[in-house]
Amino acid sequence: MLYRVFLAVHFAAWISSCVFTSAEDPHMTRALKLMSETPLIDGHNDLPWQLRKQFNNQLNKVDLKTLNTTHTNIPKIKDGRLGAQFWSAYVPCDTQYKDAVRQTLEQIEVVHRICKEYPQFFEFAVSSGDILNAFRKNKTASLIGVEGGHSIDSSLATLRIMYHLGVRYLTLTHSCNTPWADNWLVDTESEPSQHNGLSPFGKQLIEEMNRLGMLIDLAHVTVAVMNQVLDMSKAPVIFSHSSAYSVCPHKRNVPDDVLKKVKAKNGIVMVNFYNDYVTCSHTAKLSDVADHFDHIKKVAGADIIGFGGDYDGVTRLPEGLEDVSKVPNLVAELLRRGWTDEEVKAALGNNLLRVLKEAEMVRDSLIDKTPNDVPIPYEEVKENQCRTSYGYDVRDAGHFHSLSTLALLLTLLLQVLVTAAAS
Numbered sequence: 001m002l003y004r005v006f007l008a009v010h011f012a013a014w015i016s017s018c019v020f021t022s023a024e025d026p027h028m029t030r031a032l033k034l035m036s037e038t039p040l041i042d043g044h045n046d047l048p049w050q051l052r053k054q055f056n057n058q059l060n061k062v063d064l065k066t067l068n069t070t071h072t073n074i075p076k077i078k079d080g081r082l083g084a085q086f087w088s089a090y091v092p093c094d095t096q097y098k099d100a101v102r103q104t105l106e107q108i109e110v111v112h113r114i115c116k117e118y119p120q121f122f123e124f125a126v127s128s129g130d131i132l133n134a135f136r137k138n139k140t141a142s143l144i145g146v147e148g149g150h151s152i153d154s155s156l157a158t159l160r161i162m163y164h165l166g167v168r169y170l171t172l173t174h175s176c177n178t179p180w181a182d183n184w185l186v187d188t189e190s191e192p193s194q195h196n197g198l199s200p201f202g203k204q205l206i207e208e209m210n211r212l213g214m215l216i217d218l219a220h221v222t223v224a225v226m227n228q229v230l231d232m233s234k235a236p237v238i239f240s241h242s243s244a245y246s247v248c249p250h251k252r253n254v255p256d257d258v259l260k261k262v263k264a265k266n267g268i269v270m271v272n273f274y275n276d277y278v279t280c281s282h283t284a285k286l287s288d289v290a291d292h293f294d295h296i297k298k299v300a301g302a303d304i305i306g307f308g309g310d311y312d313g314v315t316r317l318p319e320g321l322e323d324v325s326k327v328p329n330l331v332a333e334l335l336r337r338g339w340t341d342e343e344v345k346a347a348l349g350n351n352l353l354r355v356l357k358e359a360e361m362v363r364d365s366l367i368d369k370t371p372n373d374v375p376i377p378y379e380e381v382k383e384n385q386c387r388t389s390y391g392y393d394v395r396d397a398g399h400f401h402s403l404s405t406l407a408l409l410l411t412l413l414l415q416v417l418v419t420a421a422a423s
Contacts, residue, residue: 031331032081034344039083039135040327041349043270043306044145044219044241046088046313047072048107048114057110064118071311071323074121077140079325083349084131084141086169086240087111088313089151093176096150097384101158104151108144108165115142126166128356131349145217145240148174149181153387154201154376156208168356169215169238172202172225179380180205182222187251197224201376203232208372210234213363215356218242219252219272219308226258235362236267236355241308243272244295248280256299263300266358268351270308271296275316286320290333293347302343306352 050070055061067073077085089107091100115124123134125141134141144167152158152170159170173183177194180202185191195202206229209216216233217240218226229237239262245253254262254269262269271292275284278292296305311317311324320329334344378392 027332027335031328035081038345039349041084041352043086043308045085045311048087048110049090050312076323076325080327082140083135086143086145088147090147100150101153111144128353143168145169147171149178154179163212169217171217173220184220184251186222197228211366211369213359230261235359236265239269241272241310243277243292247292247295250277259300263304268304268306268355270306273309273321274314284318286318302346305347
């Protein structure tokens with residue numbers, strides 16, 4: 001009898017604690033409800049890069065249901081209510097002019113394999129409609145973004161191939177200049193500008209991305225590139241994982257004047273969680289990330305904000321946002337700060353869905369436009385010792401002049417010998 005009383009008392013205490021906890025944090029209850037109605041779409045996650053670093057992309061050696069050496073696994077994704085993810089197909093800058101294209105294709109392939117091997121959790125997606133269809137099935141829509149223009153080796157055909165393989169955004173640079181665009185380190189004056197923003201070929205690429213319907217990602221570029229692209233792109237642009245410069249003056253973040261241009265272009269800035277971009281220091285708290293959301297909303301409105309956690313691509317994360325499972329904490333914090341349901345839903349996913357739909361509309365409006373097949377000028381890539389000149393007319397190249405001079409000398413010598421023999 002006493003044992004039954006003991007159980008009853010403890011059961012009542014447990015029920016009471018659950019009710020108290022729920023009543024204590026109504027913002028979390030509301031956050032989870034909103035996340036069940038609108039997909040959380042994250043702009044950047046580097047899990048594929050961790051799979052290369054830790055397992056050399058050997059998925060047979062990995063179980064994403066139990067993997068515990070990453071910020072991201074299937075249980076964490078479920079706890080974090082992740083509705084859609086742009087998985088990063090990233091390879092480092094030291095692959096430029098070497099095997100960047102091959103390695104990037106391997107990163108694209110590993111995302112496809114993840115979806116194939118865990119079909120009950122992931123569904124490959126290439127459109128706004130695909131995202132919503134996967135969300136209705138309680139699966140995480142899986143999209144691909146290529147992080148770094150060096151991955152296409154200055155080839156519009158390679159860009160198109162990657163689009164056909166499902167890539168839906170290209171980050172124009174990583175932390176290195178390409179033969180056609182300057183990266184953010186130029187703004188720190190630690191690297192020289194090579195193009196004063198975009199080269200003429202870089203501008204060709206922007207037009208071709210519009211024609212394809214591929215999102216232009218301005219994370220990692222200079223302010224000059226940001227402004228040039230915002231001025232010329234027909235489609236909205238994204239910052240897949242950048243924060244507010246006025247809150248943390250790091251050159252990877254977005255200045256207020258650019259935030260306003262993103263607003264005018266109907267684009268989106270997806271807030272990065274990396275401590276160094278959140279507080280410009282090694283430590284940060286969840287509230288510091290919320291400060292970036294608040295600032296962007298104040299400057300340009302809630303309609304340009306999204307989530308771009310950068311999980312598995314960074315080494316330091318804020319207290320309260322240590323892995324993918326913790327994102328609902330940030331949603332609850334925004335509600336605690338007075339964000340409306342509609343504003344939160346916009347940031348969760350509706351903004352990105354709008355951007356993707358508008359890019360698709362621009363693509364459809366350009367359906368009669370032929371692919372741009374004008375190659376980058378050879379003189380802009382000839383310093384790459386791994387690149388050959390097949391297809392180019394290189395008669396004006398310096399090495400051709402040398403050969404022409406040698407041929408002329410041999411011809412003159414031959415004429416001299418023939419004349420001497422005749423006499």
